Amino acid sequence: MNEAITADRGMRVAKKKKDRYIWRLVYDIKNHKMVYCMLLPVILYYLIFHYVPMYGAIIAFQNYNPADGILGSQWVGLANFIEFFGSRIFSRVLVNTLRISLTTLIFSFPAPIILALLLNELKNKIFTRTTQTITYLPHFISLVVICGMIKDFTTEDGIITQICALLGMAPQNMLNNPNLFVPIYVVSDIWQGIGWGSIVYLAALTGIDQSLYEAARIDGAGKFRQVWNITLPGIVPTIIVMLILRMGSLLSVGYEKIILLYNPLTYEVADVISSYVYRRGLEDFAWSFSTAVGLFNSVINGILIFGTNMISRKINNTSIW
Amino acid sequence: MRKTTKGIKASTGERIFNVLNCLIMIGLIVVTLYPFLYIIFASLSNSNKLMAHSGLLFGPIDFTLDAYKAVFKNNSIYTGYSNTLTVLVVGVSLSLLLTFFGAYGLSRKNLVIKKQLMVFIIITMFVSGGMIPNYNLVTGLHLDDTLWALILPGVISTFNLIIMRTNFEGIPDSLEESARIDGAGDMTILFRIILPLSLPIIAVIGLYYAVGIWNSWFNAMLYIRDRDLYPLQLLLREILIENEVGAMGNGADMGDALAVSETIKYAVIIVSTLPILVLYPFLQKYFVKGTLTGAVKG
Numbered sequence: 001m002n003e004a005i006t007a008d009r010g011m012r013v014a015k016k017k018k019d020r021y022i023w024r025l026v027y028d029i030k031n032h033k034m035v036y037c038m039l040l041p042v043i044l045y046y047l048i049f050h051y052v053p054m055y056g057a058i059i060a061f062q063n064y065n066p067a068d069g070i071l072g073s074q075w076v077g078l079a080n081f082i083e084f085f086g087s088r089i090f091s092r093v094l095v096n097t098l099r100i101s102l103t104t105l106i107f108s109f110p111a112p113i114i115l116a117l118l119l120n121e122l123k124n125k126i127f128t129r130t131t132q133t134i135t136y137l138p139h140f141i142s143l144v145v146i147c148g149m150i151k152d153f154t155t156e157d158g159i160i161t162q163i164c165a166l167l168g169m170a171p172q173n174m175l176n177n178p179n180l181f182v183p184i185y186v187v188s189d190i191w192q193g194i195g196w197g198s199i200v201y202l203a204a205l206t207g208i209d210q211s212l213y214e215a216a217r218i219d220g221a222g223k224f225r226q227v228w229n230i231t232l233p234g235i236v237p238t239i240i241v242m243l244i245l246r247m248g249s250l251l252s253v254g255y256e257k258i259i260l261l262y263n264p265l266t267y268e269v270a271d272v273i274s275s276y277v278y279r280r281g282l283e284d285f286a287w288s289f290s291t292a293v294g295l296f297n298s299v300i301n302g303i304l305i306f307g308t309n310m311i312s313r314k315i316n317n318t319s320i321w
Numbered sequence: 322m323r324k325t326t327k328g329i330k331a332s333t334g335e336r337i338f339n340v341l342n343c344l345i346m347i348g349l350i351v352v353t354l355y356p357f358l359y360i361i362f363a364s365l366s367n368s369n370k371l372m373a374h375s376g377l378l379f380g381p382i383d384f385t386l387d388a389y390k391a392v393f394k395n396n397s398i399y400t401g402y403s404n405t406l407t408v409l410v411v412g413v414s415l416s417l418l419l420t421f422f423g424a425y426g427l428s429r430k431n432l433v434i435k436k437q438l439m440v441f442i443i444i445t446m447f448v449s450g451g452m453i454p455n456y457n458l459v460t461g462l463h464l465d466d467t468l469w470a471l472i473l474p475g476v477i478s479t480f481n482l483i484i485m486r487t488n489f490e491g492i493p494d495s496l497e498e499s500a501r502i503d504g505a506g507d508m509t510i511l512f513r514i515i516l517p518l519s520l521p522i523i524a525v526i527g528l529y530y531a532v533g534i535w536n537s538w539f540n541a542m543l544y545i546r547d548r549d550l551y552p553l554q555l556l557l558r559e560i561l562i563e564n565e566v567g568a569m570g571n572g573a574d575m576g577d578a579l580a581v582s583e584t585i586k587y588a589v590i591i592v593s594t595l596p597i598l599v600l601y602p603f604l605q606k607y608f609v610k611g612t613l614t615g616a617v618k619g
Contacts, residue, residue: 028433034507053450053458130348134353138595142536144554148561162429256539281453294451
């Protein structure tokens with residue numbers, strides 16, 4: 001009996017709270033019409049261009065036919081997902097995606113950290129600034145141009161092929177060789193991103209208390225010990241935050257770059273989930289199927305980012321929310 | 322005092338490290354810059370001699386501007402430029418306006434819907450409908466084959482919105498309060514206090530949007546079919562990736578077309594990247610400032 005009363009009261013309080021919220025909102029809108037007028041187009045943008053596509057993703061559970069629309073198309077439940085998981089292509093795109101993103105993670109994630117540490121040790125300020133300016137540059141060059149350059153430099157008589165030939169590789173169109181696709185992808189990724197990626201770490205480095213180095217020097221610690229025991233611990237939180245952000249996109253490797261670089265000869269190693277979605281959806285018009293594949297991708301991404309965030313909060317007390 | 326510590330620490334090992342470090346940096350500079358230099362040299366070279374040449378280039382071979390002449394004789398490069406510029410001007414203005422609106426609203430301390438709105442917006446950073454539903458939306462709104470398809474879908478970048486909001490929140494409340502006491506309304510506060518104080522961050526965000534628009538090609542590939550609406554990057558993709566220099570070579574006679582094609586490619590790269598290469602050194606520090614504001618928040 002008592003419980004019922006408390007529950008009832010709880011509900012009433014909640015309702016009151018809700019009423020109060022609505023009244024507060026009405027009051028706020030009345031008083032700050034301009035602010036709400038400004039927010040309205042922003043809210044509309046997010047509704048139309050982000051939330052409508054989320055709703056549109058339900059065609060993953062349908063046999064979607066543009067003529068019938070979302071409401072008129074036939075429901076098929078998980079059939080599209082089952083078809084994807086059962087197909088030969090599933091393991092190929094999954095393995096490729098993981099291979100490319102893990103290789104990028106191992107090689108191109110630490111590169112900017114190392115660069116930042118090295119830049120930090122440079123004595124000459126002008127030289128440091130010049131190096132920074134120049135290494136940031138490729139970040140601003142369009143992907144199409146970068147990939148055009150890669151493509152041109154790796155043809156049979158391209159400049160990179162010639163250099164590799166000097167090192168003993170047989171001259172060939174390197175982008176047609178499945179064994180070379182991932183290395184080309186990763187090396188160019190490092191080349192384009194190393195400078196820009198180092199900015200965040202350089203900023204973290206300036207936050208380290210300089211007196212720690214004095215103290216370490218007096219205690220007789222060499223350069224390496226100083227880097228290992230002071231510098232690195234100082235930027236670990238930044239590294240972890242960057243790592244979490246990176247993990248979230250583990251399964252969405254830069255597909256734009258892949259679509260620009262791959263060709264049927266290298267599909268077996270280069271075709272990733274997103275490029276497959278693109279080909280099936282917009283070249284073969286398998287709407288529902290490719291939406292299902294895309295949805296699978298986003299769900300895994302979500303799990304990865306939440307997972308990494310949780311683990312890092314437990315171990316390190318660092319998290320992005 | 323400083324001098325003595327420096328004297329103590331400059332051991333032989335460290336000196337070797339410093340020299341090595343400098344060498345690594347010089348190597349990095351060369352590796353970063355040389356591809357661009359190569360393209361500049363090649364675009365200024367005689368095409369036949371360039372094809373016969375192998376190995377590194379340390380200057381144009383038989384200097385000529387033929388490739389650039391061929392590029393500028395072609396209309397599609399002008400159409401591409403003007404389409405990209407149109408999207409750039411309209412897109413950046415609209416993006417800045419909406420980002421400013423959103424950031425200003427969200428930076429207000431006592432906005433009743435602040436928390437809910439923030440969640441509503443942040444969710445979109447992690448969850449998206451995916452490529453196909455987005456495509457269906459844009460075609461459903463009949464934006465395909467219009468330049469709006471390149472502007473509207475990404476008109477607000479959530480990341481930029483948050484950077485700008487963080488910046489607005491950094492403006493001291495006391496400024497706003499004292500203005501209110503003097504009888505200023507929302508409008509006056511916005512135009513007389515917030516806006517003048519935020520011009521630097523607005524410029525930075527504007528630059529971000531501009532670079533993003535200049536370099537984007539994927540949406541254009543999805544939505545633009547009409548060749549007269551091709552932005553620069555889509556044209557570049559055709560020339561550089563799909564090797565359809567033919568699209569470029571009209572006007573030159575066919576015999577030369579193949580030989581000219583290589584140098585034309587390089588010239589097209591330079592012509593389309595020049596604005597960024599020229600402006601970049603002056604704008605660099607603003608870009609860095611922008612990332613750092615974002616990073617501090619993250």
